[in-house]
Amino acid sequence: MCRWWSRRSSMDKSTLNLEIGKNKIGIISIDQPDTGANVMNENFFHELTDILEDISTQKLNGLIFISKKPKVFLAGADLQAMQSSIGDDDKLRQLIEYGQKTFNDIQALPFPTVAAIHGVCLGGGLELSLACDYRVASSEAATKIGLPEVMLGILPAWGGCTRLPRLIGLIKALNFILAGRPYNSKYCKKLGIVDAITYKDQLISKSIELINKGTREKKKDLISNLCSPIISHFAKKATLRKTKGNYPAPLKIINVVSKGIKTGKEKSLLLEKDAFIELVNTDVCKNLIRIFFLQEAAKKLKYDSIIKEKISKAVIIGSGTMGGGIAQWLASRNINVLIKDISIEQLSAGLKNIGNLFVKGVLKHKFDRPAARKSISNISVTTDDITLKDRDILIEAIAEDFNIKTKVLQQLEKRCSKDTIIATNTSAISISELASKMQRPEKFIGIHFFNPVHQMKLVEIVIGKQTSQETIGRAVEFVKSIGKLPVVVKDSPGFLVNRILLPYLVESIRILGIVGDVERIDKLMVKFGMPMGPFRLLDEIGLDVAVHVASDLADRLDDFNMPGNFDTIMVNKEFGKKTGAGFYTYNKGKRMEVNDNLVSQLQLSIEKEYTDEKIVNELTQVMVDEANKCLYEGIVDSSDILDFAMIMGTGWAPFRGGPIQFSKK
Ligand SMILES: NC(=O)c1ccc[n+]([C@@H]2O[C@H](COP(=O)([O-])OP(=O)(O)OC[C@H]3O[C@@H](n4cnc5c(N)ncnc54)[C@H](O)[C@@H]3O)[C@@H](O)[C@H]2O)c1
Structure with missing residues (x-):
């Protein structure tokens, strides 16, 4: 067997430990030294190969894989090792062959094998589990099972694309692999990936029960086999609708899985x-892996300060779009949340939205x-x-108006304790100016969530001139503790994300005045890779909010000019989705058609020669220019952080790597 990695010295601490009980059942416990996670690196595979060689000579009754980590079964392949091998195809082939051979060896063992899963079981971790006869999973929330490779622009190649469709059928397997997200044990049991669910401390006894059933009979899945061309055709159509052809991995996955199920296992592994x-x-793939590592860095961001105890009690001021979204997210992360608003009616509407978010979360198996x-x-x-002295943090999410915010924040500060962090969710108002109105400006900070809160992972932490190091450190820890990704930005007009996004939205209105076609511009930018076109986005944000923030930016930035037709978007008081019409009309929140009423008012001239390419070039160039200005002004520390923030805060074409990476091409 050729070895991809060099063998480590026997002095190294081991990751895998085999114990054989009196019942002749082997238990391989996985516990990678000096880390909270278990990743499948060089050492893991060497040790596993050695153990498999060892037990091949022993007459065991069964074998169980279990993790000793509190929250991780196996987190998947060592991506750093993989990344460093990109460009060396021979090395990559060895990497894949080594994993495939090892998992084939597990599958070929002459006694029943069980993966006893508690905690995160992703990518290669699930592929190892699929090579076992049975999978038993703990019922705890920490157990999350998935194949996230598609999110990195690759595919499960250690047998995942081969074994999963043979286990649960082609359609369910394709959906699971293409989704690339982790699911809870209950859903995996429903799919047939998991055979049994039990409490964490009963994983071993449940595994022994399964071993006593003997090795598993392999069923022939004739339906998947016969229908694979049709299933593949529809899967490709749906994928292209979603990805606009910008991502090659999903189409490859469909090809490999649907062809693989019709051939033998060996041929499928080759595919x-x-x-x-x-x-x-x-x-x-290179861009997606880069973003993955930036995401990991954000999760580990440390700010140099002494951190007091964890934030566990929050008060949210305002139960509107943002306040409600933030409250729902915090509550789901086990933070005690008090929501304050000016009327029972506002609170009821806010609570209704929060309830709907929870219902959707359950329906989507979150x-x-x-x-x-x-x-x-x-x-x-x-x-x-009421008094707010027991609250560790206050997050204000009321109207975007300096005077109103100042008045409300000053009153609230008096009711907080001297340790309470006071944060504003403002989109663009200066943190330093708001802080200057407070009695404790050192406790004041911007914590800027993005809309919709439950979907957008990024949170901008905006530092005012007077914000203390301790407040920044606590805010960073708080944002990480609720599972969001913090990016620390300098206090400046629009901070980072809105500073780049708003000029793009304003430019789209200028171009609309020339080409007069809302849908054409929206479609072009979706094809480019934005999650939605600029006019749909304006309707989501609210035209009144966009005009307010853009005007504020134009007042504070020297070279940000508004086009002549910009104010016109407000004339009909159609502010977007929330009022039933904006650039599009809406019926019960569903987008209907272009609102010609508004578009006709914006038209300045029609230029037939405005090509699609010119539109996309001009719209992207505005963002690239603004991004470069932000770097020059030191709004963030690096182009990596800037690209990462734009992708996580706006959904900016991840496959292009963010505006700065894109501009280098
Ligand atoms: N909507 C977005 O996409 C978005 C995104 C990021 C940040 N923001 C910022 O978040 C803030 C809130 O925006 P929103 O869209 O949630 O507004 P919204 O109009 O949906 O909600 C504001 C809420 O604040 C309440 N409120 C007003 N005065 C109050 C007071 N004195 N005490 C308690 N509650 C009060 C209102 O009753 C309302 O429920 C703004 O600063 C906005 O710029 C908005």
């Missing part, structure tokens, strides 16, 4: 390997009903001017 080598060399109920019990509401 996996060839597709992996092809995908890993694409720019898309959490189960008991977890949703427990989260809701973390929320209380008030309209009264």
Whole structure:
């Protein structure tokens, strides 16, 4: 067997430990030294190969894989090792072959094998589990099972594309692999990936029960086999609709999985390997892996300060779009949340939206009903001017108006304790100017969530001139503790993301005045890779809010000019989705058609020669120029952080790597 990695010395601490009980059942416990995670690196595979060689000579009754980590079963392949091998196809082939051979060896063992899963089981971790006869998973929320390779522009190539469709059928396997997200044990049991669910401390006894059933009979899946061309055709159509052809991995996955199920296992593994080598060399894959590492860095961001105890109690001021979204997210992360608004009507509307978010979360298997109920019990509401001294943090999310915010924040500060962090969710108002009106400006900071809160992972932490190091450190820890990705930005007009986004939205209105076609511009930018076109985005944000923020930016930035037709978007008082019409009309929140009423008012001249390419070039160039200005002004520390923030805060074409990376091409 050729070895991809060099063998480590026997002095190294081991990751895998085999114990054989009196019942002749082997238990391989996984516990990578000096880390909270278990990743599949060189040492892991060497040790596993050695153990498999060792037990091949022993007459065991069964074998169980279990992790000793509190929250991780196996987090998947060592991406750093993989990344460093990109460009060396021979090395990559060895990497894939080594994993495939090892998992084939597990599958070939002459006694039943079980993966006893508690905690994160992703990518290669699930592929190892699929090579076992059975999978038993803990019922705890920490257990999350998935194949996230597609998110990195690659595919599961250690047998995932081969074994999963043979286990659960082609359609379910394709959906699972293409989704690339982790699911809870209950859903995996429903799919047939997991055979049994039990409490964490009963994983071993449940595994022994399964071993006693003997090795598993392999079923022939005739339906998947016969229908694979039709299934593949429809899957490709749906994928192209979603990706606009910008991502090669999903199409490759469909090809490999649907062809693989019709051939023998060996041929299918070969297809996996060839597709992996092809995908890993694409720019898309390189950009997605870069973003993955930036995301990991944001999760580990440390700010140099002494951190007091964890933030566990928050008060949110305002239960509107943002306040409600923030409250729902915090409650789902086990933070005790008090929501304060000016009337019972506003609070009821806010609570209704929060309830809907929990219902959607349950339907999408993000959490189960008991977890949703427990989260809701973390929320209380008030309209009264009660004491807020027990709150670790206050997050203000009321109207975007300097005078109103100042007045409300000054009153609230008096009711907080001297340790309470006071944060504003303002989109663009100066943090330093707001702080200057407070009694404790050192406790004041911008914590800027993005809309919709439950989907957007980025949070900008905006530092005012007077914000103390301790407040910054606590804010960073707080944002990480609720599972969001912090990016620390300098206080400046529009901070980072809006500073780059608003000029693009304003430019789209200028171009609309020339080409007069809302749908054409929207479609072009979606094809470019934005999650939605600029006019749909304006309707989502609200035209009144966009005009307000853009005007503020234009007042504070020297070279940001508004086009002549910009104010016109407000004339009909049609502010977007929330009023039933903006650039499009809406019926019960569903987008209907272009609102000609508004478009006709914006038209300045029609230029037939404005090509699609010119439109996309001009719209992207505005963002690239503004991004470069932000770097020059030191709004963030590096182009990596800037690209990362734009992708996580706006969905900016991830496969292009962010505006700065894109501009280098
Ligand atoms: N909407 C977005 O996409 C978005 C995104 C990021 C940041 N922001 C910022 O978040 C803030 C809130 O925006 P929104 O869209 O949620 O507004 P919204 O109009 O949906 O909600 C504001 C809420 O604040 C309440 N409120 C007003 N005065 C209050 C007071 N004195 N005490 C308690 N509650 C009060 C209102 O009743 C309302 O429920 C703004 O600063 C905005 O710029 C908005």
